[in-house]
Amino acid sequence: RKEVEQDPGPFNVPEGATVAFNCTYSNSASQSFFWYRQDCRKEPKLLMSVYSSGNEDGRFTAQLNRASQYISLLIRDSKLSDSATYLCVLNTGGFKTIFGAGTRLFVKA
Amino acid sequence: GAVVSQHPSWVICKSGTSVKIECRSLDFQATTMFWYRQFPKQSLMLMATSNEGSKATYEQGVEKDKFLINHASLTLSTLTVTSAHPEDSSFYICSAEGGEAGRRETQYFGPGTRLLVL
Numbered sequence: 746r747k748e749v750e751q752d753p754g755p756f757n758v759p760e761g762a763t764v765a766f767n768c769t770y771s772n773s774a775s776q777s778f779f780w781y782r783q784d785c786r787k788e789p790k791l792l793m794s795v796y797s798s799g800n801e802d803g804r805f806t807a808q809l810n811r812a813s814q815y816i817s818l819l820i821r822d823s824k825l826s827d828s829a830t831y832l833c834v835l836n837t838g839g840f841k842t843i844f845g846a847g848t849r850l851f852v853k854a
Numbered sequence: 855g856a857v858v859s860q861h862p863s864w865v866i867c868k869s870g871t872s873v874k875i876e877c878r879s880l881d882f883q884a885t886t887m888f889w890y891r892q893f894p895k896q897s898l899m900l901m902a903t904s905n906e907g908s909k910a911t912y913e914q915g916v917e918k919d920k921f922l923i924n925h926a927s928l929t930l931s932t933l934t935v936t937s938a939h940p941e942d943s944s945f946y947i948c949s950a951e952g953g954e955a956g957r958r959e960t961q962y963f964g965p966g967t968r969l970l971v972l
Contacts, residue, residue: 779960788947788963789898832897834961842888842961846897 748772748843751833755849762823766848768833769815777836778809780818782829783847789832792818823852857881858950860964868972873935875967877948883928884950888961889921892945904931938971945969 751768758764778795793800795807795816806819816835820827833845857880865873877887885906890898902923904910910923922934931950935942945968949961 786945788966790963791960794960842900844898844900 749833749835749845751831751845751848753846753848755851757851757853758823759853760823760825762852763819763821764823764850765817765819766831766833766850767815767817768845768848769813770833770835770843771814772835772837772843773811773814775814775835775837778807778816779834779836780805780807780816781832781834781844783832784829789844792831820850823850825852825854828852858884858948858962858964860948860967862967863965864968864970866970866972867938869939870937873938873969875933875935875946875948875969877931877933877950877964879929879950879952879962882950882952884931884952885928886951887925887931888949888951889923889931889933890947890949892947892966898947901933935969938969940971943969943971 749770756764780792781789782792783789793802793807795809797809799808804821808817828851830847830849832847836842859878861876867873887904889901891901892898900913901916902910902912904923904925906925906928912918920936925931945966947963947966949963951961
């Protein structure tokens with residue numbers, strides 16, 4: 746089983762839609778969780794950290810479920826500019842950071 | 855804050871030459887920097903972890919004699935691809951761990967370096 750698993754997609758949604766991604770992880774010792782966004786042929790950029798209590802940043806909501814070992818990202822009111830690959834990233838401590846393969850999102854007009 | 859730069863952004867070289875890529879944290883000190891490689895349509899793959907003042911830790915399958923890493927200061931790490939071959943052509947990205955207190959586990963990525971070996 747992979748340490749981090751994401752549905753590769755692609756998710757094709759119309760503008761204004763709400764879309765959610767999940768990411769499951771296998772290492773229960775994982776300590777920190779993040780969502781990164783990567784545009785085509787560019788470097789990943791931090792989108793948001795994921796806290797146990799859940800956190801929201803504008804149209805983006807991230808949640809962590811330690812019992813079921815998954816994190817989620819919800820995007821509301823999708824914009825064309827949200828089209829990108831979303832990477833689930835976790836840190837298991839000791840400088841061990843693991844990236845998911847990413848979920849591709851296409852938002853269409 | 856938390857800006858990471860990489861230089862050069864593009865490299866085209868002949869097979870057999872060595873290529874040096876620099877990664878700098880511009881406004882913070884990074885005790886740890888990471889080097890990744892990404893092939894088209896694939897995920898980032900960690901190559902090595904670089905700690906200032908000590909030898910880099912390489913991931914399994916990454917040749918340390920081929921990919922030389924030097925973390926000379928708290929703001930600079932370099933990756934040298936020695937005797938590059940076409941199969942080394944890839945997108946190389948560095949990241950630096952650090953920044954403001956409370957976010958030190960966050961990695962900030964450089965813009966990447968595209969290497970094409972002819």
